[in-house]
Amino acid sequence: MLAVPYMQMRGGSSKGLYFLASDLPRNEALRDQVILDAVGRDARQIDGLGGGNPLTSKVAVVSKSSLPECDIDYLFVQVVVGENRVDTSPNCGNILAGVGAFAIENGLVDAQDGITIVRVNMVNSGNRCDLDVQTPNQKVQYEGDAAIDGVPGTAAPVICNYKDIAGSITGILLPTGNIKDTFDGVEVTCIDNGMPVVLMRASDLGVSGYESADELNANETLKAKIESIRLQAGEAMNLGDVTDKVVPKMSLIARPVDGGHICSRTFIPRVCHTAIGVLGAVSVATAAAMPGNVAEGIAEVPEGDVKTISVEHPSGEFSMTLTFDQQNNVTKAGLLRTARLLARGELFVPINK
Known part of the structure; x- marks a missing residue:
């Protein structure tokens, strides 16, 4: 057995x-x-600490950064449930929300009194995000009044300020070179602003876009069509053969119904998310704000170079403030997340490494 410290x-x-x-x-x-x-290697992850779901099968690997403008390096690793493999091609903005606290708890960053800014190099893409972590009396504070949909209760806010994330994986905001493409007769918008995402009108695939995640996951015909589009879009987005990749994410969109600006149902990549990923939401919101995209006539986007956009999802909504330049690129994305330390100690792996 090999003992490995972890949180x-x-x-x-x-x-x-x-x-x-x-x-x-x-x-x-x-x-x-x-x-x-x-x-855990199998679908139930019975012999590991995962929860048998993509949202609970994630890993952060953190170290001091060699970059002078950053404090730490953060590598995100997605364990692909039931397939006995990992994927390091995407970022994860949710897991990123805990990286600042982890770095402070482990002495990689010195806590300040009040708020500690942790400058993160996202190794998967080479992009940067600055995290504002609550540290009264130079201690990480997890308790607070901030609430986010998809998570019970409240906690201390973590403000995530993403910098220049256009083309995070593909190298360009619109990886196909077009604002709209067509695959299998379905119009899509392919975008990469922190996460490669393909937007599709839900109605074009014979659903409303307001179904629950369970309903969509039970629709095998729908999932097969989405996967066919995903494979073609992946090639067109210069991601190559994406059969064994978790990108691009696939997002069904519809008119907002609960006070937001656009409604989404996102697949990561073949399972419908019960909420929406952080960077996936940024890409959806960015696409919705661009003229000529597939969300025109569906999304209700505010005016101005600085827009607060709310993306509705199965368990609530996700709001972010996006700052656009004259070329319609997002230069900054400010998001509120929370994080909580659940456990720390040593875990044991049953193989001699």
Whole structure:
């Protein structure tokens, strides 16, 4: 048995294991095997700490950053449930919400009295996010009055300020070069502003876009059509063969019904999310604000270069403040998340690493 120090944290509406890079093997292949043993290799993850769901099968690997403008490096690892493999191609903004607290708790960043700004290099994409972490008396505070949909109760706010995230994975905001494309007769908008996402009008796929996640997950015909579009869009977005990747995310959109600006149902990539990912929401909101996209006539987007946009999802809504430049690129995305430390200690992997 190999004992590995860890923390388990809820970050935003996800839950994951957080490790110091120095506590894991330096060899990437061995590191990934340790992570698989830690989270669980089978669909139930009965022999690991995962919860048998993509939202609870996530890992953060954190270290001091060698970049002078950043404090820490954050590598996100998605364990693909039931497939005995990991994917490091996407970012995760929910797990990122806990990275600042983890870094402070482990001495990678010195806490300030009041608020500590943790400058994060997102290793998966090379983008940056500054986290405002509540640290009264130079201690991380988890309790507070901030509430986010998809998470019970309240907690201390974590403000995530994303910088220049256009083309995070593909290298360009509109990876196909078009504001609209057509796959299998369905019009889509392919965008990458923090997360590669394909937007599709729900009505074009024979659903309303207001169904529950369970209803959509039970619709095998719908999921097969979405997957066919995803494979074609992945190639067109310069992501290559995405059969074994969790990007692009697929987002069904509809008119807002609960006071937001657009309604979404997002697949990550083949399972409908009970909420929406942080960076996925940024990409959906960005696309909705661009002229000529598939959300025209559906989204209700406010005017101005600084827009607060609310994306509705199955368990509530996600609001963000986006700052646009004259070329309609988002230069800054400000989001409110929360995080909570759930456990800390050592976990044991049953293989000799």
